[in-house]
Amino acid sequence: MGAAIALAQRGVGRTAPNPSVGCVIVRDGRVVGRGWTQAGGRPHAEAMALAMAGAAARGATAYVTLEPCAHVSARGPACADLLIAAGVARVVAAVGDPDPRTDGAGLASLAAAGIAVTAGVRAAEAEGPMAGFLSRLRRARPFITLKLAVSLDGSVALASGESQWITGPRARAHAHLERARADMILVGRGTLGADNPRLDVRLAGLEDRSPLMAVMSATDTGRPGMRHLANPAALAAVADADFVLAEGGAGLAASLVAADFVDRLLLYRAPILLGGRPALNAIGLPDLASAHGRWTPAPTIDLGADRLETYFRTR
C-alpha cells in the first residue's frame, strides 16, 4: 500500500476533478503491475496496473488507495468490473470512495464475485494525494494551501512594495513544484495588479503542469484565462480543481484564514529582517486565546539559506 500511495502522488494536480489514485498488483511476492490515475483523470490507476500485469493479474492481489469505482462512465469502464474480469484473487483498499455512484458498491461487487476484500488499510496516509477530491465531496470546497514567502519578521515586501526576492532560488523552485502539484493558483486582487505574476510553472520538464489561474475579485480584471472569485465562499463552486494554491497577498491570506478555509500553510522563510509589509491582514480574532491550537506542524525542510515550514489545520 505504501508503494501505491507513492504512485498516487504522481498525479496530484493533474487529475481533477478525479482523485489521484495509485495501484500495485502483486502475484507470488512479485510486483506485476503498477498504475496511477493519468492526467485529466483517465485511465484510472487500476486500469493502468491491470494493463501492465496482463495475464499475470490472475490470482494476484491488487493494492489500491481508493475503493475501485463501480460506475461505468462514458470515459471508461468500472474498475471493479475490470478487476473481476482480470481474475484477481484479492483486493486491498485504503479509503472508501465517497462518490455516491460508488460509496461501497465497488467493494460489494468485488466481494459478490468471490474476491477477498480488505478495506481501511493505511487510510489516513492514502488520503493525502486525494485530499482535494475528498474535501470537495465532504466539505464542498477544494483543499486549500496558503503559501507565503516571508522574512523572519513576517514581511512579504518592503514598504516600497519591493518583494523580489525574499527567498533564494531553491525555495522559489520548491514553490514552483507546489504550483505543479496544484490544480489552481489563487491570488489576491492587489497582488495581481502590483506584481502581474505569470502564475505558471517554470521548472524544466514541468511547464505543462501550469495550473488554472484565479483571482479573488468581485470585478473582472480583464486578464485572459483568469477566473474571478468574489470571496472565499465562491470556492464552493470550483468543481474542476481539487487542490488550490493561494499565493497571497495579505488580504487574500486574511480572508481565507478568517473563513477557516486554509488546510495547509507553507511558510518559505528567509533569514532576513525587513520591517516591511506584513504577510497577513487582520483575521478578526476576538482574543489571543482563540488563535491557539489551530495549526499542527509538519517537518521543516532546509532550502539553501531558507527554510520551509509546513503546518496543517489541526483536525
Added chain:
Amino acid sequence: MGAAIALAQRGVGRTAPNPSVGCVIVRDGRVVGRGWTQAGGRPHAEAMALAMAGAAARGATAYVTLEPCAHVSARGPACADLLIAAGVARVVAAVGDPDPRTDGAGLASLAAAGIAVTAGVRAAEAEGPMAGFLSRLRRARPFITLKLAVSLDGSVALASGESQWITGPRARAHAHLERARADMILVGRGTLGADNPRLDVRLAGLEDRSPLMAVMSATDTGRPGMRHLANPAALAAVADADFVLAEGGAGLAASLVAADFVDRLLLYRAPILLGGRPALNAIGLPDLASAHGRWTPAPTIDLGADRLETYFRTR
C-alpha cells in the same frame, strides 16, 4: 578548557563590568580546583580555583578562559601573581585580555616567572560568556540580544494591543532565563507605557538575578529604578552592563536593527496566526538585496508547542 568555558557560563549576567571567566586546575590528571568569576566581578575565577586547590596547585596546570589579570586593584590581587605564588607549572589560556591594564602583561609575567604558557586555545568558544565585556572594549558598547515573541506571521500583538500570551509557559520560562543571563533589560517607550512590564526574573531560585532596567526614551518616564537612553548610540555610555536584552516593541527593535546594534536575535515563535501588530517597524533598507546575508542561524530549540530560533549577526 571545555570545562572552564562551562564554568564561565555560570557568571553570565552577574559579573559586569568584569568578564565572566572560568578556571580549572589539573594536577596528575585530576581536577584539584574549579572556579568562576563571582557575582559583582570578584573574586576572579583563578582566585576561586586556587583557593579550592590549596597546596595541590603546586606543579599543576591551570586552564583559564581569559588571560590572568596583571593589575592589582583595590578589590583584589592580580591573578598572575596568585598563580605564580601558588607554584603552578603551566597556564593554558583561551582569550587574551584586551583590558589595557593587562593586554599581554599577565601572560608575560607568568612566563617571566618560569611558568609554561599556552594561549589561544578554543578562543572563539571561550569568547561566548565574555562577549559583552569584549564588545565594550572592542566596539564601545554592550553585546545586544533582541528578543521577540511572535506568531507565525510575525505579529507581537492583536490589533487591540492584546499580547498575553503569544507563547506558552515553557517559552516564557526560557525568556526569563535569558533575563537572568542579562545585565540589563531594555524596552521601548511604548511597551513600557502599554504593558507596564515588571522586567524581573520570575524563576524560582533566580529572583535575585533580575537585571538593570532601561527604556529607550528621551524623556523621563518617572518610573523608579529605570534608566533612560535617548537612542541606540546612548548604549555606548552603558559601562556597567555587558549583556543587554532588548525586549521590544517594534520601534525599539527597528532602531536597534537600523543601527546594526543587534548581535543576537531570539525569536520565540508560537504556531498561531494573528494578523496583528508587526514585530518590527521600518528599518530603512534601501532595497531587498541589502537585507540578505546579515544573519546566521544557530540550532532551533522546541519549547512545548513553541520554537526558539536563534540568529547571530554574520561576522
